Amino acid sequence: MLTLPFIRAYQETTIAGLQKKHVANAAEIVAKLLAQDDQRKALLQQAESALEKSNAAAKEIGALMQSGQKELAEGKRAETAALKASIKEMEEAAKAAEKELTDLLVTLPNLPHSSVPQGKTADDNEVVLTWGSVPVLAADAQPHWDLIKKYDIIDFDLGNKITGAGFPVYKGKGARLQRALINFFLDEAIKAGYYEIQPPILINEESGFGTGQLPDKEGQMYVTKEEGLFLIPTAEVPITNLYRDVIVNEKELPIKNVGHTPCFRREAGSWGAHVRGLNRLHQFDKIEIVQIHKPENSYAALEEMSLHVQGLLQKLGLHYRVLRLCGGDMGFASALTYDMEAWSGAQNRWLEVSSVSNFETFQANRLKLRTKIDGKSILCHTLNGSALALPRIVASILENNQGPDGIKIPEVLVPYTGFTHIN
RNA sequence: AGAGGGGUGUCCGAGUGGUUUAAGGAGCACGCUUGGAAAGCGUGUGUAGGUCUCAAGCUUACCGAGGGUUCGAAUCCCUUCCCCUCUACCA
Known part of the structure; x- marks a missing residue:
């Protein structure tokens, strides 16, 4: 959530930023926000000065009662009773104005960093760098959805039977490869100084709001019927919300956490031919890294996270490239996002396997996550990234490493898998 | 899940309708004291909003959360979340 003092002080910047994110009528919205804020303040002031009067009167009555001047107290009491109704009205008006204001404020996305390219779609993203080269595969190279059947390691039909589309069952070496990747990614993160967290995978509404999934992406999350809890779309939600309503000691910063969880996404309305096999799932495993920083260090941290991934x-x-997302393609809460895409050898296309973002104070403002510097409390910066999401990594490994003697497991994984080939 | 007991500041803890302006203690910060430290003594010690050019000051809200009763609520009532004990169940 953007902060009002910032919007007020930097109206032009705010409007330009919102426009880069393709918010319609940005200028009108900013003007409206400021007007609503003025109104809120006026109403609040009115209510507070009435309250002040009534507090003073109550105190007086108390004093009179105690000194035994019953009659005077009674008179005063009748007088004050009349105030009550109007105070309530004023308080309600102030509260309503505040709600109207936050309801609008909450719908606004974060402002993009100055380095974010203009643009609307994925085609406008900027390629920062490309690493490695396209693997040379045999003419009869198969896409992963055929390979998983050939070697019987991931079973969509079984998943369909017990749950539904997009919930595959990993079997044998397929399951072991999953476990190997999870452990490898966690170990690498720990080596890089991250602290491992194993959070709940159901979260409440406050947490969904804290990191910005609610109300923006409500339709994308699964909800439990009785309790109204949400299945997490990413470990970012529980791990970042650990710090909701927390004033972190400056000495504890930066915070670097990592966690592995399954992630659940309804992906309503986003199905199509290009999302076959492992390309898009309702449930998948992901290792997420989360960092919390003082404002001045957050962009250096973002680069560090990008390098880790x-x-x-x-x-x-894996042959991969790094993209700097354009204003139209980046997420609601992000100020700057790098996407990492791995090459999928048989589909001949890039697959997004990680997204690393700096949210600056956007999440921290919703979370009330602060630190104290020189006695003043300020909002922290939050960052997170996938390191990494499994399914598309698996797809790329399967496709890129296929050969006559089966699928070759990358050497770093062999100590984790206990086998060198899937065949 | 049922019955009972709880939730107060950084922490412990007092507080069952009116100088509560949340006692007291611990911790922390600063000062005094000291050769230095400890002890001792003194002072200070939350968050958010409003007012204000800034600061100070003033002011409003906050005793798990939300609502209510009252001139006045940490205190009474309702709803809800969480914790503890016992019982039940259970990996």
Whole structure:
């Protein structure tokens, strides 16, 4: 959530930023926000000065009662009773104005960093770098959805039977490869100084709001019927919300957490021919890294996180590229996002395997996540990234590493899998 | 899940309708004291909003959360979340 003092002080910047994110009528919205804020303040002031009067009167009555001047107290009491109704009205008006204001404020996305390219769609993203080269495969190379059947390692039909589309069952070496990747990614993160967290995978509404999934993406999450809890779409939600309503000691910063969880996404309305097989799932495993920083360090941290993710891809020997997302393609809460895409050898296309973002104070403002510097409390910066999401990594490994003697497991994974080939 | 007991500041803890302006203690910060430290003494010690050019000051709200009763609520009532004990169930 953007902060009002910022919007007020930097109206032009705010409008330009919102426009880069393709918010319609940005200028009108900013003007409306400021007007509503003025109104809120006026109403609040009115209510508070009435309250002040009534507080003073109550105190007086108390004093009179105690000194035994019953009659005077009674008179005063009748007088004050009349105030009550109007105070309630004023308080309600102030509250309503505040709600109207936050309801609008909450719908606004974060402002993009100055380096974010203009643009609307994925085609406008900027390629920052490309690593490795396209693997040379035999003419009869198969896409992963055929390979998983050939080697019987991931079963969509069984998943359909017990749950539904997009919930595959991993079997044998398929399951072991999953476990190997999870452990490898966690170990690498721990080596890089991250602290492992195993959070709940159901979260409440406050947490969904804290990181920005609610109300923006409500339709994308699964909800439990009785309790109204949401299945997490990413470990970012529980791990970042650990710090909701927290004033972190400056000495504890930066915070670097990592966690592995399954992730659940309804992906309503986003199905199509290009999302076959593992390309898009309702449930998948992901290792997420989360960092919390003082504002001045957050962009250096973002680069560090990007390098960490790239290191993983390099160790796995995957041809990849890094994109700087354009204003139209980046997420609601993000100020700057790098996407890492791995090459899928048989589909001949890039697959997004990680997204690393700096949210600056956007999430922290919703979370009330602060630190104290020189006695003043300020909002922290939050960042997160996938390191990494499994299914598309698996797809790329399967496709890129296929050969006559089966699928070759990347060397770094062999200590984790206990086998060198899937065949 | 049922019955009972709880939730107060950074922490412990007092507080069952009116100088509560949340006692007291611990911790922390600063000062005094000291050769230095400890002890001791003194002072300070939350968050958010409003007012204000800034600061100070003033002011409003906050005792798990939300609502209510009252001139006045940490205190009474309702709803809800969480914790503890016992019982039941259970990996």
